[in-house]
Amino acid sequence: GIGVVKAFAREPHEFDKFDRDNDKWFTMRYKAIHMWADYWPFFTFVLALCILLLLWFGGPQAIAGEITVGSLFALISYVLMLNAPVLHMGFVVNLAATAGASASRVFEIIDTPNEIVEASDAMELVDPRGEVRFEHVSFTYGQGRSILHEVNFVARPGQVVALIGPTGSGKSTITNLIPRFYDPTAGRVLVDSMDIRQLRLKSLRSHIGIVLQEPFLFNGTIAENIAYGRPDAPQERIVAAARAARAHDFIESFPEGYQTKVGERGVTLSGGQKQRIAIARALLYNPRILILDDSTSSVDTETEHIIQQALAVLMEGRTTFVIAQRLLTLKNADQILVLDHGRIIERGTHEELLALGGHYRTIYDLQLRDQEEFLALQNGNGVMCDA
Structure with a gap:
């Protein structure tokens, strides 16, 4: 957030916030040190009191010969030997309290129940064809508002299904249900006519590849990131996927080539470069079902063209779900689903939806109509000039 802070000239505010948090921490730490400062002299006083009592009662007995002087000094030595363990126990109690607070937060995460439970008799998904079917699917996040309502569609093997609609219409939710990141509240999702709740999660997800709008790269080399889904892949296959x-x-072009460290979240790479590495990672993974979540929305036109070429290779022969806001990205899809408020309000091919004259046509008129008419006019002028 450093760039945002500088852009809005909020450095004084952030410094003040840091000072407040730092003062709060200092106050709590000071109280803890002050408590130790109180207890340390108390321990020393108790030790001195014990020695005083031994001398007070044991001294006269040693003078009278009832006990030996050696026995008295032995008792004093035992008391002095107790000093270090008692002080150490105080440190241990303090550390235990700190560790207990940290452990409670860690175990709170560890003990969080998994929302997705695998059936005891779950089956393996072997050599899927890639057909995906939604039957009366509805979904609600927790106790919040309903996101999807009675969604029905079929994606045939090898088809490209495009999802378009305003923010919050349920596009990403649909794609999140396919790899079973969530379970539908009602209805069911089927892959090759099998309810995905009856499939092993690892088996299901091993046949699904995802390229996100903001691809996540791990703090490793480029080769390690490309081979993340297939860590045993040879270098030749990694290079082939990158090509x-x-x-x-x-x-x-990097000095270290495929062994270049990309940094945390791929910080050393541009957005387009990260996107292409994510596509290479999906290619090497070789999934049967592919999900592309607005993969070209944050790049320039030239980079988008390069990424579109890479995506065309990636989508070939795979059942593909494409989320996009640009019609140019999805106009060639086999099936376009237009969503609004969690419902499919229109469906069909690009030509069919234009002829329908509904919501999709409105988006087309805003985005592509003028551009395509201009291109048609240019082509027409070119033909006339040739004549």
């Missing part, structure tokens, strides 16, 4: 994703050239 197909149009990433090989820029990777080779």
Whole structure:
């Protein structure tokens, strides 16, 4: 957030916030040190009191010969030997309290029940064709508002299904239900006519690849990130996936090539470079079902063209779900689903939806109509000039 702070000239505010938090921590730490400062002299006083009592009662007895002087000094030595363990026990109690507070937070996460429970008789998904079917699917996040309402559609093997709609219409929720990140509140999701709740999670997800709008890269090398889904993949396959994703050239431009460290979240790479590495990762994973979540929305036109070429290779022969706001990205889809408030309000191909004259047509008129009419006019002028 450093860039945002500088852009809005909020450095004084952030310094003040840091000072307040620092003062709060200092106050609590000071109280703890003050408590130790009180107890430390108290321990010393108790020790001195014990020695005083031993001398007070044991001294006369040693003078009278009832006990030996050696026995008296032995008792004093035993008391002095207790000093260090007692003080150490105080440190241990303090550390135990700190560790207990930390452990409670850790175990709170560890003990959080898994929302997705695998059935005891779950089956393996072997060599799927890639058909995905939603039957009367509804979904609600927790006790909040309903996100999806009675969603029904079928994606045939190898088809490209595009999802379009305003923010909050349920596009990402639909794609999150396919790898079973969540379970539908009602209805069911089927892959090759099998309810995904009856499939092993690892088996299901091993056939699904996802390329997100903001791809996540781990703090490792480029090769490690590409091979994340297939860690045993040989270098030749990693390079082949990078070539197909149009990433090989820029990777080779780095001094260390595929062994270049990308930093936390891929901080050393541009958005387009991270996107192409994510596509290469999906290519190497070789899924049967592919989910593309607005993969070109945050890049420039030239980079988008390169990514579109890489995506065309990635989508070939796979059942693909594409979330996009640009019609140019999804106009060639086999099936376009227009969502609004969690419902499919229109469905069909690009031409069918234009002929319908509904919500999709409105989006088309805003985004593409003028551009396509201009291109058609240019083509027409070119033909006339040739004549």
